[in-house]
Amino acid sequence: MKALAEFVMRGRFQALLVAVASAGSLMLCWISAAVVALVTLRKGAGQGAWLLLWALLPAGTLMFVFGDSGPLALLVSTAVLALVLRTTVSLPVTVLAAVPLGAVTGLGLIAFGQDLLAQMVGFFDQFLTTLEQQLATQDQQAAVELVRPTAAQIAGMMGAATSLLSIACLLLARWWQAVLYNPGGFATEFRALYYPPAVTLALTLAALALASLGVEYRTWAVICLIPLNFAGLALVHARVAWRGQGSGWLIVFYLLWLFLDPVKLAVVAAAIADSWLRFRQRWVAKSNGDSQD
Template structure:
């Protein structure tokens, strides 16, 4: 993927060509949007906000136009823009002006949190809303194929669908930003990305909010509180990962340990809670600096 970054950095024309091609491909194969977002981040971080905004505008118009031509609706393009492009540019803008991955991550959490609150206010009971979505779009597919509909599974899924989507977008946006930052480091400042990642530490007010939401969650089963807790866990998870990476480097441990951690993260969602807890503790205890002093 570094070859994409090298091509983009050859000049403005190459950046626009890569953006246009990948934006069209995103409408067909969604994961190409990750590369579009990373290009937006790289141009913003390396060249400037205005140039990043130009690349963003080109990507948005191309994606929306391609979606309209291929599906007759602009909405698939709008989804791709929200999923891969516009929030990434905002996060890149913060990173460029503050040089802080933690503040960029905080912005991602803020956007997702406000989105969750707006969604609850607009639809009311989110579980009922998701049930209607599944009954309208998913159930007919099972009926047409003659496959038994796993009603219990989808019933459980409707209760956590908003939480999962909120956590997903935070992880996706920040991962794209990290890819853009890694490209910048690999091309221009080798080793800088690792130092930046090690320094991820969310502001204490985020940690205080996480504790408050957790305490409120003990006394209420409100769906909004549950969904907001997912937003906070997703952010604190990255801080926990920063602590884990720092520990492996500081103790000169085999990288196998990190590989095992990511396997656990993929196979067992409970690992997110463990990492988020480590990140929460690190906010006050400052685990990394304590290790550095020993």
């Protein structure tokens, strides 16, 4: 990955080549988004906007031909986050900005992406129907009926996915920038990601309010919890670094976080608790006390 970042930063043509080539792929569009963010962070909004406009051509073609707006939404959202980070020089503020971006993405799908949502609803209906038939075959006496997601639920889910992936692409770009120009800087910056109690309370109440409206809005509630999830992940990284544990711990943790929803909720809960209890400051104070002893 470092070699790719070095290639991109050699010149305009190299950055353009990578950004445009990967923007037209459903599997590789995240690379294009990270490249646009890296150029924006390092060379400014003008260079980033120029690269974004070129990358939007294959992403827009993909949307026009196949009706998939995901790559285009990811490119724009990541570019906006990179601009916010360059302007504010604040990672917490930038990650927080992903919440309205995710909401706008979901609302945009409801307003302009009804065809895509209809396709997604049909896909889930077909998949769940097949799964019901398989379960019924295994147990003849059990009548299984799985709940189908609505178009609004899918729009919220895709908004949350765009928000999450845009932050991930931005963090990749920030890591590239640190590796090339400020080794070790990204690790320090990410481990310090923290939200004060007022912000944490606002995000939590917004998520609870949306979830209380019914099942249809729970995917929208997830968008509000994404910043807290990243703050919790930063807390885990800080804990591992403080304990001097190896990267193997983080690999195991991320595998659990990726596949187990209770782990995601635990990470959010840890971020909420950290807002009031300031665990990282306690660890530093304890380390200083032990060293004085």
